[in-house]
Amino acid sequence: MDNLRAHKVAGVEQMLEAARVRVIYLSPYSLDFNPIEHLWWQLKSLVKKFAPTTEEALKAILNLDLMLVSEKHLRNYFTHCCYCTS
Structure with missing residues (x-):
């Protein structure tokens, strides 16, 4: 934790x-051992890529990204941090 x-x-x-x-x-x-940081990095990269100019646009980007996060993504975050995921 x-x-x-x-x-x-x-x-x-x-x-x-x-x-x-x-x-x-x-x-x-x-940070390299904290899986949630990988999700934050992903969210931040999308925000930088699309550069929303309104709060509504920011919320839309974040909601879309969170909907696209799969179990596979989450397992990869944990594996990358050297946690057992099997």
């Missing part, structure tokens, strides 16, 4: 451990 403050509020770690999830925090600024 990254070191986002919201992930460290009371109860989050206990809730994950109760669900038998082992919590391992990433070192600060370890």
Whole structure:
């Protein structure tokens, strides 16, 4: 897990451990090991490519990109970060 403050509020770690999830925090600024960063990079590249000039256009681009993200994309994000995806 990254070191986002919201992930460290009371109860989050206990809730994950109760669900038998082992919590391992990433070192600060370890973007290459955080799968969500790959999605952010993809979203940012589309915004740069299309350069929306209105809030509505920005929302349309982001919504389209999120609709096109497949399970395969998500698995690739995790694989690229050296997480087991099988």
